[in-house]
Amino acid sequence: MAGLGPLEIGLIILAILLLFGYKKLPDASRSLGRSLRIFKGEMKGMKDDDVRTKDAAKTTPVRGEVLPPAGPDAAALEAEARAAEARAAELRARAGGRPGATDSTR
Template structure:
């Protein structure tokens, strides 16, 4: 857009005539908020698009069905304790 100084002045006069000096700060504040929301939504859409492309490029391994595991049975441990012998007394 090639806007010269004359066109900018005309646009400013039209905006001032539409909103007036009392409502102009509120109108500009509303436009600013709308632009921030729009910018945030566009960034969110861009991030979502990048994530979707990255997920599509990821190579996934085929799913494997788990094999049923058979329980391992261990024999009971033998007692390794020695029988209790009283200490000998020599006098």
Template sequence: MNLGAPEIILIVLAILLLFGYKKLPDASRSLGRSLRIFKGEMKGMKDDDRTRDDRGRQGPAALDAADADRRAQLEAEAVAAEARAAELRARAGRPGAADPR
């Protein structure tokens, strides 16, 4: 499969006839955007794989410590949210209570 100059010129002419010269810049711009998005997604997938591999190398002890820290943080946030909800319920239960906002 050897493409020479005459074949390339014929291909370019066929593309010009099919799409027209006005639509070619838009088509090439959208193709460039699509390739950029595809390239970014591929890089993201590679980064995800590396992160997953790094986590596996840390060992279960490091993961357990990180999970325990995150669990403690979430529990503290839940306790704070429950206290705030109880406070709002108490305000709403009072006669003549103003809007808490």
């Protein structure tokens, strides 16, 4: 397949000038530029969404899996979880293992 030569390019430019007229060409060019910019932005947004989805999939636990907390508050969260477990065990002990027994302090 041969590329476009100077004669073909000249004919295409002449056809565009005849179709749109020389006064409307700058507006048409601006409009085309804006459309391409918007299209590029949307494509980049879709690519960013894909990356975020993949990152979320990495941090989403599989059924039954418990992920360790991340970040600077990890130790505080673990301590709070241990305290909550201890309170739950204490409430179970107070209930004496009776079925349907609840905490009366609520």
